[in-house]
Amino acid sequence: AQTVTQSQPEMSVQEAETVTLSCTYDTSENNYYLFWYKQPPSRQMILVIRQEAYKQQNATENRFSVNFQKAAKSFSLKISDSQLGDTAMYFCAFTPTSGTYKYIFGTGTRLKVLA
Amino acid sequence: GAVVSQHPSWVICKSGTSVKIECRSLDFQATTMFWYRQFPKQSLMLMATSNEGSKATYEQGVEKDKFLINHASLTLSTLTVTSAHPEDSSFYICSARVAGMNEQFFGPGTRLTVL
Numbered sequence: 001a002q003t004v005t006q007s008q009p010e011m012s013v014q015e016a017e018t019v020t021l022s023c024t025y026d027t028s029e030n031n032y033y034l035f036w037y038k039q040p041p042s043r044q045m046i047l048v049i050r051q052e053a054y055k056q057q058n059a060t061e062n063r064f065s066v067n068f069q070k071a072a073k074s075f076s077l078k079i080s081d082s083q084l085g086d087t088a089m090y091f092c093a094f095t096p097t098s099g100t101y102k103y104i105f106g107t108g109t110r111l112k113v114l115a
Numbered sequence: 116g117a118v119v120s121q122h123p124s125w126v127i128c129k130s131g132t133s134v135k136i137e138c139r140s141l142d143f144q145a146t147t148m149f150w151y152r153q154f155p156k157q158s159l160m161l162m163a164t165s166n167e168g169s170k171a172t173y174e175q176g177v178e179k180d181k182f183l184i185n186h187a188s189l190t191l192s193t194l195t196v197t198s199a200h201p202e203d204s205s206f207y208i209c210s211a212r213v214a215g216m217n218e219q220f221f222g223p224g225t226r227l228t229v230l
Contacts, residue, residue: 043206110156
């Protein structure tokens with residue numbers, strides 16, 4: 001069975017500092033996608049960043065970057081220059097490239113950015 | 116692009132009544148739509164997957180007769196909570212997927228309160 005684990009239920013970071021959220025997953029698939037979603041208090045799910053497993057280069061989107069370690073099945077999210085608007089729940093998600101296209105979500109990490 | 120809407124955004128109903136929630140892809144045709152349920156401070160729980168023109172596939176433990184899903188067109192899926200009870204109160208989120216893509220686009224969610 002495919003699983004996604006987020007071991008940090010809550011984290012906090014000072015404004016302008018850097019924080020890393022961890023995510024590990026388990027799968028026997030070779031091709032898949034990984035995502036980080038942000039869910040602010042409005043509860044709208046917002047895509048932060050995506051990574052295709054066959055791409056070795058780590059994805060980057062402005063202040064957000066990932067450290068994708070395929071062999072270790074690890075997919076951490078680094079937020080640089082944290083802003084108050086980054087306060088939200090962050091979910092890591094996995095989906096295989098074939099089959100049902102269902103997402104497997106982690107349990108989430110609640111991030112609070114402190115002024 | 117890739118906007119998904121949900122209607123209503125919130126609804127309050129009496130116990131025993133039925134409630135319909137609509138999920139629309141506004142600027143694309145959705146091959147597959149997904150329905151999730153989210154309890155406070157928890158992750159998204161997949162309820163069912165629906166493909167246009169075919170019956171929905173429900174996750175284990177989800178009552179098919181209580182949560183009726185219809186995906187009549189490539190832009191509209193509906194979730195009907197039949198004979199709602201207070202324990203059905205939750206936040207319901209839909210998402211949509213385009214053929215050939217692995218990413219899901221999420222609606223803003225519907226908060227259901229059953230009195």
